Amino acid sequence: MDFNDQIESSGDEEEITAEAVLKTLYNAWQNERLSPEILPHCNEMVECMLGQIQHMERNINKLPKTDLRASIHKMELSRIKYIICNYLRARLCKIEKHCIPIINEERQRIESGTNYLTPSEYKYAQEYLLNMEGHFKSVVLDKVPGNMQTFEMNKMAIYPNLQSHVFLKANETVNGVVLDLPGEQDEEIDLEEGSQHILLYKPVADLVKSGKVQLI
């Protein structure tokens, strides 16, 4: 009984339920996996869920090993940990791949206070770039003639392809999404709530970030 009470009270302290946080994490994970560019972080949700997991793990340890509840809870925690790990890994993958444009854009976003990366992700990105630069210097650039030794950051940058197609489902009705297609006049479409579409990522990028549509 003690076990259940503790979990309930820990849930009451939060303004949103753990269930809602989990749901948000699922959506964020799916979006992050399917969008070509990096999305705004949801660190608060991750931290909150990690706290819940720790709390839960302490309680599980109090239960006897053979208890059915313990194995159910463990299974659930493993599932949630998988989501979180996979989500963070997907972000790191993008940070490594699009390192240079992400750092450049992030600098401006930090000034306006709308940063997409968490402070530790930003630090990781900067260190990754430094290491990469150092590596290229020591392996190649230091050994070639002096006039070729500069590390040309802009030529190294890999940009995410925003002109790629994605599948999405509208969470709410959005009218008049403009598809800017090459060679044709702009076409406008309406996304009704619950409808599913395949279209270019660029015109809907903001809708993904604001949660009005969900990538599927």
Added chain:
Amino acid sequence: MDPYEIEFIGENRLVSVIPNFTYDKIYLICGEFGPFRAGLPMNVPLWLAVMLKQKQKCRIVPPDWMDIDALETIKEAEKTSRFFTKMPNEHYMVEAKLILGAAAEDIPRAGEIKTIIKDIWDIRMSKLRTSMDTLMKSGGSYGRLDHLTMMEINSVKPLLPSAMDDLLRIQSMAKKTIQPSLNTSSFSQSGSSQNI
């Protein structure tokens, strides 16, 4: 995404089970379930149902739609309709696979049900391939896919979006190569007129 990840998402759906043990409510992060009463049906997430089934602690109640007659009706509707019909369940393939895999003995006429679901899947997939073909041939870069389930969408993900990306790239390249040639001709004209 990997089909296993779609399955993972589908595993969060609720199914009805009849436990063979009695237990208090259990407070999971994804919600509270229970109390478990031996012999009384209750809802749990699919992953938990499969887990309990594997421990032989419950029977899984077949979902309403997992019924020969209902499925036959869906199959007929799917055959006659030009469009995709709405499936009874957003993750019908995942549920069918997991439930029939873990608890085939709990489902009456499991073998036949498996065949019908596979038929429905095949009809829908061939429809999907035809519409993809039409979409690509019309050079479209937008499509509406109502009533397609996640697993079905995922199965065309390695092909359709990248094909559309390539098509778009070709279209914009074509546009770019036409324009500069027009520009250069107008340039040379204006250049020559200045010289004179």
